[in-house]
Amino acid sequence: MRVVLKYIFLTFLWAQMLFAGEYADAFLLASHYPQVQSLGYSAVAVKVVSGHALNNPAGFATTNGFPHLSLVYQDFQGLSTNLGLEAKYRLSDTYALGVTVVHSSVNDLFSRPNLSGLTPGDRRDSVLTLGDTPSSLIKYREDAVFISMARELEFEINLGWKFFKIPCRMPIGISAKYIDKVLVENRGLGFGIDIGSQLFFSLAGMTKVLRNTEFGLGMSLSDILNSPVYWTTKHQDAIKRSLVIGFSITQELPKYDSQLTLSTSIQDRYSGVGQYGIGVSIKDVIFLRGGHDGYTPSLGLGIGLKKFIIDYSFSQHELANMQKIGINYHF
DSSP: OHHHHHHHHHHHHHHHHHHHTSOOOHHHHTTOOHHHHHTTTOOTTSOOSSOHHHHOGGGGGTOSSSSEEEEEEEESTTSOEEEEEEEEEEOSSSEEEEEEEEEEEEEEEEOOOOOTTOOHHHHHHHHHTGGGSOOOEEEEEEEEEEEEEEEEEEEEEEOOTTSOEEEEEEEEEEEEEEEEEEETTEEEEEEEEEEEEEEEEOOTTTOGGGTTEEEEEEEEEEOTTOEEEEETTSOEEEEOOEEEEEEEEEEEEGGGTEEEEEEEEEETTSTTOEEEEEEEEETTTEEEEEEEOSSOEEEEEEEEETTEEEEEEEEEOSSOEEEEEEEEEEO
C-alpha cells in the first residue's frame, strides 16, 4: 500500500508542477521550519527563531544569541523526508551571516514495471506486488544551499511636536542560493537570489494603551531573476519570481510574563489565498502556535530549555500528515 501511495504522491507532485507551467521549487516550499509551518506560513512579518532563508532572509538580523544553530527533521508520513541545517553568525555590530542547507528526498520508490500486454487485473497485481520483488529504485532528491547576509537599521519617524515619534527597526536581508535536483537519471542545477525586509514599529507615543504593542510589516521576494534550472537533458526550467507580504501584531503581557502574536500574509503564488497564524509565548519556556495556510490548519509546540528550544509542528494534507521537529541552540 505504501508503494501505491508513493506513486500517487509523485504523480500529485508532477501534476502541481505542470499546472504551474514549470518544474518549480515544490520541495523547497515544503522545507519551511516548524515555527513557520505551525503559523500557517504567515510568518514573513514575524520574528521567528529559525528558518529565515526560506521565510524571510531579513530575519537573520533580528535573532538574539549569536552564534545560533538549528537542525530540522521532517517526515511526510513515510512518503518523503527532509533535513535542514541553519547557522547564524554575527560578523560585526552591523551585519549577520546565515548559512542554510536543505535536503529533500522521496525514498524507496520503485520504478514502473513494463505493463504492456497485460490485462487490467494483471497490471493492478503487478503494481501491488512491487514491494515484494527486486526492482530498481527511482531516485528523487532536491538539495539547496543558501548564503545570506542581513543587517538591521534603526531610525524614528518624527511627526512633529504636536504629534509623536515612531521608533522603527528595519531588518533587511539577501540570499544567494544553489539548487541541485536529481530525478531518476536526470540532474538539474539552479541558481537564484532572494531578498526580504521587515519593519517593526511602536505607536506608544500616540496612546499608553499601545505601549506594550509592536506592529510588524514584512516582504519577501524570492527568485527575483526567475531562477533558472539547467538539466542534463538540455532542458531549462525557471522558478518564477514570487512575492509574499505580511503583517503582524505582537502584544506583551507583562502581568503574565507572556507574549501574544497575530500574523497574516498573502502571496502571489496562490491567487486569493491568505495565511493566518497565532502564537503565544509563556515565560520564554512554552510556545503554543496555530495557523491556517489557506488550505489546511496546522499546530505547533515549542519548549525552551536554557540554551535550547525544541519545536514541533503538525499539519494534515490530502495524502498524508506532515510532522516536523526542530532543535535550536544558542551558543
